[in-house]
Amino acid sequence: MEIRKASAADAEAVLECCRQVGGETDYLTYGAEGLPVTVETERAFLERMARERGQLFLVAVEGGEVIGTASLSSGSRPRLAHRGEIGIAVRKAAWGRGIGSALLAEVIRFAGEEAGLRILSLEVRSDNARAIALYRKFGFEKTGIFRGFLRVGGQEYDFDLMQREL
Numbered sequence: 189m190e191i192r193k194a195s196a197a198d199a200e201a202v203l204e205c206c207r208q209v210g211g212e213t214d215y216l217t218y219g220a221e222g223l224p225v226t227v228e229t230e231r232a233f234l235e236r237m238a239r240e241r242g243q244l245f246l247v248a249v250e251g252g253e254v255i256g257t258a259s260l261s262s263g264s265r266p267r268l269a270h271r272g273e274i275g276i277a278v279r280k281a282a283w284g285r286g287i288g289s290a291l292l293a294e295v296i297r298f299a300g301e302e303a304g305l306r307i308l309s310l311e312v313r314s315d316n317a318r319a320i321a322l323y324r325k326f327g328f329e330k331t332g333i334f335r336g337f338l339r340v341g342g343q344e345y346d347f348d349l350m351q352r353e354l
C-alpha cells in the first residue's frame with residue numbers, strides 16, 4: 189500500500205473509490221452514485237489540488253486500485269486562508285489497517301509544515317464512532333454540532349464539528 193499525492197491521471201480511480209465507499213456506508217455526503225462530477229472535471233480538480241499551496245489530495249493505492257483518499261482544502265480568500273477543511277474515506281475492506289491514520293498524519297504534517305495553516309476543521313456524523321476515534325487520536329476536539337446536517341432516505345443525521353489547532 190502506497191500513500192501519495194493524486195495527479196490528474198488518478199481521476200477515474202478516485203471517482204470509483206468514492207462510489208465504492210459511498211455505497212458501503214451512510215456516513216458520507218454521497219451514496220453509491222458517488223460524486224456528481226465527470227472524469228474531466230475531476231481531472232481538473234486534482235490538477236488544481238496538486239498545484240495550489242494550501243490544497244492537498246492524497247490517495248492510498250494498493251494493487252493498482254485507489255482504496256482511500258484524503259483531502260485538505262483551504263480558503264482562497266485571505267480572511268479564510270489560515271484554516272483548512274479535511275475529508276477522509278477508506279474502502280471498507282481496508283478498514284482497521286492504519287490507512288486512515290496514515291492519511292490523516294500526512295494531511296496534518298502538510299497543513300502545518302507546507303501550507304502554514306493554523307486551524308484544521310472537519311464535519312463527521314455524530315454516530316460515526318470509528319472516524320471520531322480516529323480524529324480524537326490526532327488531537328481533534330468537538331466544538332459544535334449541526335443538527336440535521338445530512339438527510340439519507342428521509343432520515344436526518346446530526347454532524348459534529350471538530351477542530352484542531354496547529
Ligand SMILES: CC(C)(COP(=O)(O)OP(=O)(O)OC[C@H]1O[C@@H](n2cnc3c(N)ncnc32)[C@H](O)[C@@H]1OP(=O)(O)O)[C@@H](O)C(=O)NCCC(=O)NCCS
Nearest residue numbers: 215276277278283284285286287288289312318319321322
Ligand atoms: C473513518 C475511516 C477513515 C477510518 O479509516 P481506517 O483505515 O479504518 O483507520 P485506522 O485503521 O487508522 O483506525 C483509526 C482509528 O479508528 C479507531 N477504530 C478502529 N476500529 C474501531 C472500531 N471498531 N470502533 C471504533 N473505533 C475504531 C481506532 O481509534 C483507530 O486507531 P488505533 O488503531 O490507533 O486505535 C474509515 O473507517 C472510513 O473511511 N469510513 C467511511 C467514510 C468515513 O466515515 N469517513 C469519515 C468522514 S468524516
